[in-house]
Amino acid sequence: xxxxxxxxxxxxxxxxxxxxxxxxxxxxxxxxxxxxxxxxxxxxxxxxxxxxxxxxxxxxxxxxxxxxxxxxxxxxxxxxxxxxxxxxxxxxxxxxxxxxxxxxxxxxxxxxxxxxxxxxxxxxxxxxxxxxxxxxxxxxxxxxxxxxxxxxxxxxxxxxxxxxxxxxxxxxxxxxxxxxxxxxxxxxxxxxxx
Numbered sequence: 258x259x260x261x262x263x264x265x266x267x268x269x270x271x272x273x274x275x276x277x278x279x280x281x282x283x284x285x286x287x288x289x290x291x292x293x294x295x296x297x298x299x300x301x302x303x304x305x306x307x308x309x310x311x312x313x314x315x316x317x318x319x320x321x322x323x324x325x326x327x328x329x330x331x332x333x334x335x336x337x338x339x340x341x342x343x344x345x346x347x348x349x350x351x352x353x354x355x356x357x358x359x360x361x362x363x364x365x366x367x368x369x370x371x372x373x374x375x376x377x378x379x380x381x382x383x384x385x386x387x388x389x390x391x392x393x394x395x396x397x398x399x400x401x402x403x404x405x406x407x408x409x410x411x412x413x414x415x416x417x418x419x420x421x422x423x424x425x426x427x428x429x430x431x432x433x434x435x436x437x438x439x440x441x442x443x444x445x446x447x448x449x450x451x
Contacts, residue, residue, distance in 0.1 A: 375408075
């Protein structure tokens with residue numbers, strides 16, 4: 258049986274869902290353990306305390322470049338998760354109510370920045386390298402993991418599946434009613450032309 262480490266706290270839920278669904282899809286059995294921060298998971302993997310560790314670029318990309326590690330799978334191979342939105346921006350309800358235009362402008366500018374990044378990959382890699390204190394090659398390799406379609410801000414896909422996962426994983430006690438679901442999400446940005 259494989260032992261795989263996942264992140265604790267913020268990144269744990271998504272990683273657990275991916276591992277659970279990968280296990281079902283590929284019919285493989287493994288035990289997941291909470292590994293803490295990405296650097297700790299990398300150390301646990303390299304010292305063979307665990308068989309497989311998760312990472313998020315740029316963490317461990319240098320070891321990948323050097324051939325010290327290899328990618329066993331990435332989240333895109335998990336069919337049940339391909340269309341589930343994995344990035345959302347959250348805001349306080351009062352902010353959305355009272356400063357909606359500011360929130361919409363923020364998301365519009367963020368969308369423009371993402372578009373710029375993919376149109377100017379070399380410049381974006383240099384900026385990413387500076388922000389993360391890594392060399393430009395590692396930055397460019399890291400950015401390659403972030404596909405443009407996965408960075409889209411205006412699509413909220415797989416919401417029903419996400420709600421079902423929340424019930425399965427006991428993040429919520431029951432499926433919300435239709436009326437409750439309408440209060441969960443307020444979309445401020447739907448793409449160009451707003």
